[in-house]
Amino acid sequence: MEYFEPIFIVVAGIFAGFLNVVAGGGSLITLPLLIFLGLPPTIANGTNRIAILAQNSFAVAKFNKDGVSSYPYSIYLGLSALSGSVLGALLVVDLDEQLFKRILSIVMIGVAALLFFNSKAANLVKGEKMAFKNQLWGVISFFFIGIYGGFLHAGIGFIIILALTKLNGFSLVKTNSIKVTVALVYTIAAVAVFVYKDAISWKYALILATGNSLGGYLGSVFSVKKGDGWIKGILLVTIVALAIKLWFF
Template identity: 45%
Template sequence: MPVPYIILILITGIAAGFINTLAGGGSLLTMPMLIFLGLPSAMANGTNRIALMVQNIVAITNFRRKGFFDWRLSLMLGIPAVLGSVLGANLAISLPDNVFNKILAVVMLLVLVLILWQPQKRLEASEENLSKKSKIIAVITFFFVGIYGGFIQAGVGFIIIASLTLITGMSLVRVNSIKVFVVAIYMVSSLAIFIISGQVNWVLGLTLAVGHGLGGWLGSNFAVAKGDKWIRVFLVIAVVMMAAKLLGVFELFA
């Protein structure tokens, strides 16, 4: 892999980590960038998960240190998510590149709407409801969350936050602590499938992981109001351009 490519991926990883800290949706940059650099769609998907795995492990450690963690409920939701992620990952590997790229482009635009709408800030936790019925609904929901996460992953955090808040009424802090654990645990199974299938570029994946770490550190230290607004403008432009490229819009004018 040429050194300029590695540098570009590192920069993209830093931007993604920064965006994840301020807004979320960093994979909307890293996934298309890996594809544009020549990786097949399945390999780009698998490679991107290395950085996300590292990022979520760090987040779990921080939540545990601060006392916001529920092992029992996290495992209850994580197990169906793992089962779903196996199905999703196998589906992602089996799809032709052109089909996957079109699906990714549409998902990118939909997730961009979620990022701009910011449902995690609009949702207010009502009275906490962890009844047997709500837990069953949550378990079923997280099976499908796992399918989506294993398939594409981008924007899954918004889906988890919205669904878990509406179903259980838990505070956003608790929801986020469960989110990072569930994502990390199903990421193990889906990443394993990509590794076994030979769909991981370790050099770029580890470079992305370093970038995510640096970006997260920068974002947490410089999360100011103007920075948040600026990064959203940048994200909108980048995602729309990348989605247009994946959909072949530019080729129509060539």
């Protein structure tokens, strides 16, 4: 590891952690970065989960301290996603490296399209909907969201935001608090699979986790503020550039 790499990784982690909490898509930065630094795609995928675990631990603690939560509904969603994430992680851990890079590239373009064409999630909110049927559809939906989370995770924040605002009409701040809680729960299961398969580079994981943790904390502090359009603009350009590089190189 070159001397500048730890600093670069920490800075990228701070940016990614912040993005993951206030909107989503941070792993679309860190996952390709780890691959570009020389980690095999599957190892990069597992390594990135340690940073996500640390980031969401800090974010959940901050949201709970500020009294922002939707307990016990968030736990129900988290447990549903957890069961799906085990399946997703098992599917991806032995996947062909070139196929994984192609899938990641396609997902990144898809998320870029979602960012470009979809209106802000906050504008979708029309009041909370917590009837039994809404909660039931939420639990069912999050099982499948968990499969994707265990498989790749990258860009899942946007999917969760859309699901929670469409199904339950939560405000952006409550949506973000639920999002990090759900991600924390299912990431524990995904990490267990990657550890079992010895698919984590702990050297890179701990460095990245330092940055993601700080970014996650900052994201939880600023998540209630508006004006994240500039962040999404930067993310959009970065996603397209990295997706092109992943596809062709």
